[in-house]
Amino acid sequence: MTAQLTIRGAAVDDTSTLVGLYDEAAHWMLERGIEQWKPGGKDAQHFRRLIGSGAHEVWLAEDGGEVVGAYEVWWDDEAAWGVRPPDAGYVHRLMTRRGARPGTGRAMLAAAERRIAAAGRGLCRLDCMTTVPRLRTYYEQAGYTAVGQLAGKVAPDGSTYGVTLLEKRLR
Secondary structure, X not given: OOOOOEEEEOXXXXXXXXHHHHHHHHHHHHHOOOOOOOOXXXXXXXXXXXXXXXXXXXXXXXXXXXXXXXXXXEOOOHHHHOOOOXXXXXXXXXXXXXXXXXXXXXXHHHHHHHHHHHOOOOEEEEEEEOOOHHHHHHHHHOOOEEEEEEEEEEOOOOOEEEEEEEEEEOO
């Protein structure tokens, strides 16, 4: 059975839930040899800064009243995409709780795409680490096309890593 989600905007009171989702996803990745997110890499301050900022949105997905995932929508992403016209929204930190119903991640991605389209933007963009081909495949299967690579995206700690840039035209 695929997920039937309720999507709601995150509030400041949700920051501990968001940190927990992030850390759970980071642990899951590390256990599988995927070095993408680090436990403790996003704290409550990160999510508080985004919630209600206007330039970013944080969304929670609930299934039966239980939070099963979250994601961020940004209205620009110069660090990965450079200066661009306001024709896209950018999805970040698509996080699914372990044990969520199959299809939860795709349902959240579709909700993010609807939000971006509702804002009058015709493209949904995201990036994923070049060292995680499984994630690129996931997004390509969801209709995204790789449109470039950035070899030196700068992390908050100053380190750099490579990302594949992907986008999807929205109707």
